[in-house]
Amino acid sequence: MQPAPPAPAAFHAPGPLRGTVRVPGDKSISHRALMLSALAVGTSRIEGLLDGEDVLATAAAMRAMGAECVREGDGRWMVHGVGVGGLLQPAAALDMGNSGTSTRLLMGVVASHPITATFTGDASLSGRPMGRVIEPLARMGADITASPGGRLPLMVRGLCPAVPIEYRLPVASAQVKSAVLLAGLNTPGLTRVIEPVATRDHSERMLRGFGAELTVEEDGTATRIITIRGEAELRPQEIAVPGDPSSAAFPAVAACLVPGSDVLVEHVGLNPTRAGLFAALQAMGADLSFENAREIGGEPVADIRVRGSALSGFANDPRDVASMVDEYPILFVAAALARGRSVFTGLEELRVKESDRIAVMAQGLAAIGARVEETADGLIVEGTGGDRLAGGATVAARLDHRIAMSFAVAGLVSHAPVIIDDMAPVATSFPGFEALMTTLGAERRQLAPA
């Protein structure tokens, strides 16, 4: 994929944010919906799929390996699957763009197919560690040649039949868990993943929904033991993808921070392994409630109402990190406006996301006048007690969509402009972010010509 030219922007809120909006489909569920549909025998239909660049990278890869993936309309897709074991050798390298989820999950898929695939990505993805998936997949028999440091570009030569393993996750990572389970799908016998900390369970839910034999045992502590029987036959499905809570996080926090706001974000997925941010905001005193709770496609969904709120400082429980792992950047912004001190710990995984999210947020927040102190595994934030931040700086998004959106929201509660050097990465997960924020009353600031 060609990098888009940098698109600097800054936003402000001339008044309270108000209105009813829907965010795009859940990114994690969208990736899995395409992959499992491509591995089913027959035609699946998906609605609400996120048409973001990351998910399009997954669709392109599934096409390159023989599945038919057709976008029929807004978020509506038809996928004609080739069956577990039926993927074909891709003719060219698979370009994963910015998407760690596409890369790690597809490495798992390829690992137990009799094919070889090369994975490439952008500068951000090429800096991210892949050793965490290489290690278990190599134990299953895949032959993986990576760039120095276990990075992209890398080549996976699958083994068929692969060897089933029992794997205890050394890091709390749904991507690693899913890579092993997806490799297990075409592996004879039982493949088992033991996760000491619960991470998002969309793979488990959807694998079961497609007819795979998968069990989850809990041992009375937080540990979960997930077992999949391989050589499964997946049945095609009709899938409805709920709105992404990780995207809903931005208008929700914006509504908390801009005084007098009243925003309803409809149709948000609230899987308990994903909903940590909303509980954290409530603990900080946010006027945030759930309406019309329901279930869609095996996932809990609700509408979230958020009103302007005076927030207090927050100390996270490191055991809850996985349930909001992608939401810390925007939570740091909320903490910067809260009354008192917030202490965030146990966040080392944030350093290996699309950017080093602890360092990048600490630098950007300091540049716009927040009082922050970076620690090895987190951040300490002294909030303003609701006063606006100074602003008046350009912050670097570093090819990280969530950094860009977090500073877009920070700009709504800053005196002088907060210029994000490049909003282009937002298209990976939240196309329409600016339009949505504009619907609620935010405005793009006029920037002086460079």
Ligand code: S3P
């Ligand atoms: C994801 C899992 C998380 C998350 C990422 C999406 C997934 O990564 O940060 O944005 O869809 O499985 P880790 O599992 O590596 O923590």
